[in-house]
Amino acid sequence: xxxxxxxxRHGKKNFAFFHIVVADARAPRDGRYIxxxxxxxxxxxxxxxxxxxxxxxxxVKVGAExxxxxxxxxxxxxxxxxxxxxxGVAKGAxxxxxxxAKFAAWKAEKDAKxxxxxxxxxxxxxxxxxxxxxxxxxxxxERAEAIAKKKAEAEAAKAAEEAAKAAExxxxxxxxxxx
Numbered sequence: 001x002x003x004x005x006x007x008x009r010h011g012k013k014n015f016a017f018f019h020i021v022v023a024d025a026r027a028p029r030d031g032r033y034i035x036x037x038x039x040x041x042x043x044x045x046x047x048x049x050x051x052x053x054x055x056x057x058x059x060v061k062v063g064a065e066x067x068x069x070x071x072x073x074x075x076x077x078x079x080x081x082x083x084x085x086x087x088g089v090a091k092g093a094x095x096x097x098x099x100x101a102k103f104a105a106w107k108a109e110k111d112a113k114x115x116x117x118x119x120x121x122x123x124x125x126x127x128x129x130x131x132x133x134x135x136x137x138x139x140x141x142e143r144a145e146a147i148a149k150k151k152a153e154a155e156a157a158k159a160a161e162e163a164a165k166a167a168e169x170x171x172x173x174x175x176x177x178x179x
Contacts, residue, residue: 002026003034003064004023004024005059006020006023007069008029016042017041020037020070022059038052038073051074053077060074081106085102
């Protein structure tokens with residue numbers, strides 16, 4: 001019986017998430033499986049991967065073949081590196097302590113990269129929000145200046161109109177006094 005580590009689709013249209021399962025190769029994609037070892041949500045940035053690494057490593061050691069995407073996920077989480085290092089320990093090429101040190105160094109580097117990406121994304125979002133706020137403030141200031149200018153023009157026109165009326169009234173009183 002060929003056993004595969006593969007993804008099982010769930011979710012709705014255009015918003016899928018996946019369970020990482022160990023299944024018989026002859027079983028349907030979303031059908032019966034032997035064991036669920038994790039989940040993968042590509043809808044978040046960065047993608048959310050929850051994986052029981054010990055169980056995944058155990059299945060890889062007994063010969064379960066991961067599909068292409070499952071292989072990339074296992075590689076991303078370090079399961080395949082751990083399997084490779086365990087093979088080196090079994091052959092006597094390195095000790096368990098050396099293998100653990102190599103894995104820990106790789107894991108620390110990988111975690112630093114992920115945290116840097118998350119920090120970059122949050123900084124980018126904050127920069128976009130600040131730029132949008134500055135643009136909105138500029139537009140609001142321009143609107144306020146335009147409104148103030150219109151008010152000043154209206155007041156000047158009103159003052160000119162009142163001055164013209166006062167001049168007419170003065171002329172009319174001057175004509176009345178002459179007559």
